[in-house]
Amino acid sequence: MYSPDEDGVFEQLKSVILAAETDARGRVRLPPERTLAEQLGVQRSTVRERLASLENIGVIRRTRGSGTYVQMPNPGFVQLYFDLAVKLGYVSVDEMERAREMLEREIARIAASHATDDDVAELARLYEVMVHARTIEEGLEADYEFHQRLAYMTRNPVVILLIEGLSSVLREVLYRRRVLVRRVPAGAERTNATHPAIVEAIRARDPEAAMAAMDEHFRVWEEQASSIASSRDSASLLETPPRNQDSP
Amino acid sequence: MYSPDEDGVFEQLKSVILAAETDARGRVRLPPERTLAEQLGVQRSTVRERLASLENIGVIRRTRGSGTYVQMPNPGFVQLYFDLAVKLGYVSVDEMERAREMLEREIARIAASHATDDDVAELARLYEVMVHARTIEEGLEADYEFHQRLAYMTRNPVVILLIEGLSSVLREVLYRRRVLVRRVPAGAERTNATHPAIVEAIRARDPEAAMAAMDEHFRVWEEQASSIASSRDSASLLETPPRNQDSP
DNA sequence: GGAAATCAATTGGTCGCACCAATATTATAC
DNA sequence: GTATAATATTGGTGCGACCAATTGATTTCC
Incomplete structure (x- = not known):
């Protein structure tokens, strides 16, 4: 193993985002990082690296102690x-x-x-x-x-x-x-x-x-x-x- | 310690990119991740997370075994x-x-x-x-x-x-x-x-x-x-x- | 001498786990 | 019922190890 994933993880994350259900409070929340890592069969640090990209682009918003949420794209x-x-x-x-x-x-x-x-x-x-x-x-x-x-x-x-x-x-x-x-x-x-x-x-x-x-x-x-x-x-x-x- | 950096690392990385000198072969190369981590007084994993964002945006290009290079922005x-x-x-x-x-x-x-x-x-x-x-x-x-x-x-x-x-x-x-x-x-x-x-x-x-x-x-x-x-x-x-x- | 093969150092990519800090949830006291 | 405190959850970082690809020097061979 230990080979570069060619962003397969990234693609999977996009699928997860697209499939994410709306929360009870109207927020579209993603599973915890630890769960995502297990589901995608990859390490949590790897998941985090991909999520960081999505966050900087403005697609998701991460809040410590709360979770990861899908966000409206912003001009940022x-x-x-x-x-x-x-x-x-x-x-x-x-x-x-x-x-x-x-x-x-x-x-x-x-x-x-x-x-x-x-x-x-x-x-x-x-x-x-x-x-x-x-x-x-x-x-x-x-x-x-x-x-x-x-x-x-x-x-x-x-x-x-x-x-x-x-x-x-x-x-x-x-x-x-x-x-x-x-x-x-x-x-x-x-x-x-x-x-x-x-x-x-x-x-x-x-x-x-x-x-x-x-x-x-x-x-x-x-x-x-x-x-x-x-x-x-x-x-x-x-x-x-x-x-x-x-x-x- | 262990507090969110408010993307200060990110800003510093942008400065590093802007200050990067042109290589002998005309390539604008950044210092190795391990060196950057030491210079910014932060862990390598943190540096990598920020670099991942910049790479997905298309500002830099990373090649295993070679290095990190500043790249032409692309429409990707x-x-x-x-x-x-x-x-x-x-x-x-x-x-x-x-x-x-x-x-x-x-x-x-x-x-x-x-x-x-x-x-x-x-x-x-x-x-x-x-x-x-x-x-x-x-x-x-x-x-x-x-x-x-x-x-x-x-x-x-x-x-x-x-x-x-x-x-x-x-x-x-x-x-x-x-x-x-x-x-x-x-x-x-x-x-x-x-x-x-x-x-x-x-x-x-x-x-x-x-x-x-x-x-x-x-x-x-x-x-x-x-x-x-x-x-x-x-x-x-x-x-x-x-x-x-x-x-x- | 020059070209090809070999080897070691460098460097980005991933793993695994521990711990910190902010938030959310539950339990408790009143 | 409400306010407070304890607990659990969750993202953020640290630390060290190893993997895999590239690079550059060394060696080998012709």
Whole structure:
């Protein structure tokens, strides 16, 4: 024996997860590790190694003294993954932004095609909060929620997962950039000024106009960012990590 | 002692990975597990558990007898993640398809805006392969490569990562559906007929036309799929797993 | 001298068991 | 019936051993 299992254990664990019954309290609980080890004919440490992977991906949640439970997938894994990818230089911040913009365009389109009145009202409210914000952070938070709300309007968990994962990684970078933008005279006004067009396009249920408004939104914002970047003291904030060796 | 580390070890391992130097043979190699355990002041089994997570995510690659190496992120993690999410019923196949279509639309747009002559030639070649395919599998393979090539034309690793992850999960389902579509008289012809428009739009560097062509592509395909779905013997293939309990 | 076979060191993979710490359950006291 | 305490369950870590694959140096052979 003592040969690598080729992740047969991993596959079996997936089956166990899929076959797991719902608890009396509505929780989907897995058998104890010691039981799983016996059932799969493997050592407990081996089971634990596989479970650790599933936990880091967000598929299960383990609580000492309680048990192992199947969990809703969360955007954390996308964050962790891209966070490492960015830091390792395999992808640049700029490339992540481009991917995010592509998704946002489509989100705007879908959101416009089946928005409820409540959705429109909430977007309008968030815009008001944004405009009347007294601190920079307050305005940025409303801006973030504005885009998040748009994603939720697609009613598609996959889209929400992806956009939240991308946004969370970019949030740090975007935050610093936006703070700089807003410090420029009339910076906040110009960036905020692109939001009403988005809201109106969605209120009119006009997908094409929504995409166009989103395009304009990013265009203005990047214009501001690049004008900021040309100044000396903030150039470093826009740097992207160097790419690593060979990439296929 | 013996208290949960709150993943401090995990964070430290990420730092080690980021600080890892390039090998003489160009490989980025991590210290042996036994050394890492000593450096981090923790047991080897603990180090292994964290490394297992990173390996399943695709950040590192471990080879027995050789060592642990930092690896290019691969789409496998997205596949594993969404595969489980689909099987657990947190997301449906239909929702994944919608997300993929959204990305494909934008991919077509970006591809059209900066395509090289080689790109266009390759797309045209793949279409020819598709048309003259003698077996169903041959045609499907060319179709798959066609869409993959489009994704690569964005030159954005994030987009490629996402679309490959989504496609790999959907591939099984899509394969069965497409096989059915092509078995309908003139099924393959009608679906294939939407490809030239995509190629031509890209050859003309017309982003709007490319998106419209992609829309038409999916529209025809789904029309075929739904007509197939209405027949008795294949209805089960289009089923989506039931959604689970509470989802936030 | 060079290529192939051999051997020992290195390194990741698993095992087995012990113990710690947090939670859940049961028993007990009031 | 409720609150407290004791007990059992369960995940988290430690420790040391051995297995299996790779690597690199050594030897052997031509």
